[in-house]
Amino acid sequence: xxxxxxxxxxxxxxxxxxxxxxxxxxxxxxxxxxxxxxxxxxxxxxxxxxxxxxxxxxxxxxxxxxxxxxxxxxxxxxxxxxxxxxxxxxxxxxxxxxxxxxxxxxxxxxxxxxxxxxxxxxxxxxxxxxxxxxxxxxxxxxxxxxxxxxxxxxxxxxxxxxxxxxxxxxxxxxxxxxxxxxxxxxx
Numbered sequence: 545x546x547x548x549x550x551x552x553x554x555x556x557x558x559x560x561x562x563x564x565x566x567x568x569x570x571x572x573x574x575x576x577x578x579x580x581x582x583x584x585x586x587x588x589x590x591x592x593x594x595x596x597x598x599x600x601x602x603x604x605x606x607x608x609x610x611x612x613x614x615x616x617x618x619x620x621x622x623x624x625x626x627x628x629x630x631x632x633x634x635x636x637x638x639x640x641x642x643x644x645x646x647x648x649x650x651x652x653x654x655x656x657x658x659x660x661x662x663x664x665x666x667x668x669x670x671x672x673x674x675x676x677x678x679x680x681x682x683x684x685x686x687x688x689x690x691x692x693x694x695x696x697x698x699x700x701x702x703x704x705x706x707x708x709x710x711x712x713x714x715x716x717x718x719x720x721x722x723x724x725x726x727x728x729x730x731x
Contacts, residue, residue, distance in 0.1 A: 555590070555639040556656065558583055564631055565613065569624040571633055573610075573617045580617055582646075583607040589640050591621075591633065605638060653716055655680045662722045663691045663705065665698075665729055666714075672698045672729060680707065689713075689723070698729055 559580075563572035575583065583589075584607055591605040606622040624630055648654050663674040678692040687707035693700045705727050706712050715724040 554642060555592075556642050556645055557637045557639050558586070558589065559617075559619075559638045561633045561636045561638070562616070563634060564627055565618040567627045568620075569626050569630045570618050570620050571624070571630050572613070573619050573638075575617050580610060580612075583610055583619065583638070586640050586644060588644050589638055592637050592639055593635070602639075607638070653718070657718055658689070658716070658723065660721070661716075661718075662694070663689065663703075664722055664724050665727050666724065667726075667728050674698060674703050674705070674725070674727075674729070677723065678702070689725075703729075 557576055559573040559575045559577070561571045562574050564570065565572050573583075577583070589605050589607065590602045592602050607619050608622055609620040611618050621633070624633065648657075658677050659679065661677050663677060665672050665674045673694075673696050675691040675697040676694045678690045681688045681690060681704075685706075689705040689707055691703040691705055693702065705725055712725055712727055713723060714726050717723075
């Protein structure tokens with residue numbers, strides 16, 4: 545069900561700096577990784593302004609320490625020694641070049657590689673274009689593909705398709721930019 549492909553994005557956001565912790569320069573992070581410890585091992589990480597804030601130069605950063613704190617994480621970053629320096633980082637992102645990120649394993653796919661793929665629905669022997677993957681949502685039961693209408697899609701509505709490999713999501717063809725699903729079209 546998995547087909548590897550080169551990542552479609554130049555840089556990947558690993559974590560967002562959402563606040564500060566204490567007086568010694570630690571920051572609060574919203575980590576965007578299944579394995580937060582990758583922050584400690586990935587090389588060539590950069591600190592950048594968030595997309596919706598004024599741009600500033602990228603600068604290299606090293607996550608020197610990482611701890612679970614409540615429902616999130618706190619981290620000590622290289623060169624940040626006090627609360628004032630940490631405050632200046634609020635709203636920034638820690639990114640890495642996609643080329644430096646580990647490749648997806650067999651039968652794995654990164655969410656970023658699914659965004660923009662066409663979703664083709666097979667129902668009772670009929671095949672229809674539902675739309676393109678807009679985003680994915682994490683839910684308690686299973687993840688969900690949010691499929692937006694596109695040119696040639698069956699209707700002009702957004703569809704929610706559960707991410708259930710083999711049962712609902714039957715094939716992913718990254719090179720062909722499509723996902724096949726066994727799902728119903730709610731009209």
